[in-house]
Amino acid sequence: MRKALPANKTQHKPALSKEQIGKLLSDFANHRCSFQVSHCMQLMWWTLARPTEVAEAAWDEFDLEKAVWRIPAQRMKARKEHVVPLPRQAVDMLKGLHAITGNRKHLFPGRDDRNAPMSAASLRQALKVLGWSGAYSPHATRTTGSTRLNEMGYRPDAIEAQLAHADQNNVRRTYNHATYFDERRAMMQEWADRLDEWKEQAQA
Incomplete structure (x- = not known):
């Protein structure tokens, strides 16, 4: 019976505009969904990690003092540890969340x-x-982030490193992830600030 059913097709949603991003984040802020769903959505936008990577995140992966999230290899699509810089907004939210689910x-x-x-x-x-x-699926967050960060003038290699897209060249991959970390930290802080701006504009 399963073979007779048509396979689910992966739907690739286009990148959201700045106005759509603001409206989406505003809608979540004003909707009475569970705090877990709301916080999970926020963390996904602040880090551009994959939906399952965020939803299944464990507390022992985070160093809030250093503002770093280390996603272990077994949870990554490419089976390589991914180090994610956390913007100030994410750290503040996680400190509050720790009092609830810590x-x-x-x-x-x-x-x-x-x-x-x-x-x-x-x-x-x-x-x-x-x-x-x-109009939007959780995975489209990454497509949107990549598109908008390119528009903001960040180097494609830094954006690809943030998205943990596998580079076929092992040496180049290691170099990129190490070299671009400071750039990614600055990039993701500006990204989080822009998200705040677009959300505020949608609420105005």
Whole structure:
């Protein structure tokens, strides 16, 4: 029966405009979805990590004093550890969240099993409720971030390193991820600041 059913097609959503980004973030801020879903969405936008990487994030991956998130290799698509700089807004949010879920393994515990992480499907469900499911999917955050960061003048190599896109050349990949970390930290702080601006403009 499964073979007789048509396969699910991956839908690649286009990058959101600055106005759409602001409207989306504003909608989430004003919607009474669970704090976990709201915080998960925010962290995804602040870091441009994949939806499952964010939804399944564990507290022991974070060093909030150094503003760094180390996603272990086993949770990465390319099976390589990914070091993510955290903007000030993310650190502030995570410090507040730690007071709520810091006694659990995961930042966002599952609704039915508090010892397991929430499902990334919760993000898609919230988007459906907000009326965004036809225009935006969680994975489109990365496409949008890449497009807008290129417009902001950042080097493609730094953007690719932030997105943890696999480079076929091992030496080049190691070099890029090490060399561009400081640039990525500055880039993601400006990105988070821009997100705040676009959200404020949507609420004006």
